[in-house]
Amino acid sequence: MNEKSRLRVQLSATRRGARLARLLTERQLDEWGMPFEAATQVVAELAANAVLHGRVPGRDFRLELRREDDGTLRVEVTDARGERRPRVPDESAELTDGGRGLRIVAAYADRWGVVEAPAGAKTVWAELKQPFLTGIGPEEIVHRADQTVPGPLQC
Numbered sequence: 001m002n003e004k005s006r007l008r009v010q011l012s013a014t015r016r017g018a019r020l021a022r023l024l025t026e027r028q029l030d031e032w033g034m035p036f037e038a039a040t041q042v043v044a045e046l047a048a049n050a051v052l053h054g055r056v057p058g059r060d061f062r063l064e065l066r067r068e069d070d071g072t073l074r075v076e077v078t079d080a081r082g083e084r085r086p087r088v089p090d091e092s093a094e095l096t097d098g099g100r101g102l103r104i105v106a107a108y109a110d111r112w113g114v115v116e117a118p119a120g121a122k123t124v125w126a127e128l129k130q131p132f133l134t135g136i137g138p139e140e141i142v143h144r145a146d147q148t149v150p151g152p153l154q155c
Helices: 015-032 038-051 103-106 138-148
Strands: 006-011 060-065 073-079 111-115 121-128
Touching: 006 015, 006 103, 015 038, 015 060, 015 073, 038 060, 038 073, 038 121, 103 121
Parallel strands: none
Antiparallel strands: 006 060, 060 073, 073 121, 111 121
């Protein structure tokens, strides 16, 4: 993999930084000639989680996109709160206002997970193989997520 197959950027852990992560992803994938709808949705959810749940005052979050040789896109979002592991809400939480982001990530991604990062941080990653899913509605996202999410992850 060469540098032209990778984007790595530090962004402020703010709503503006999360929005910028999504926009940068869209532009980078367009430049690479890759479909961007599904990937920008995954980045939007992971960046929003980094800002809402992984924020430490004075520390940024990092976005990394890598285009692998086989066409797979790997998305990594690293935030400062390694002790706050993402979790998929249980079925009884369906009516709450939040908690759907990881279900959306699971619906679009072929694989995703969490690993420790240096300095007490964590990296949430997702891999999308081409062709990326596009043109599916919210009902289909929930249906696919229910089939792919293994169950609640604990923080």
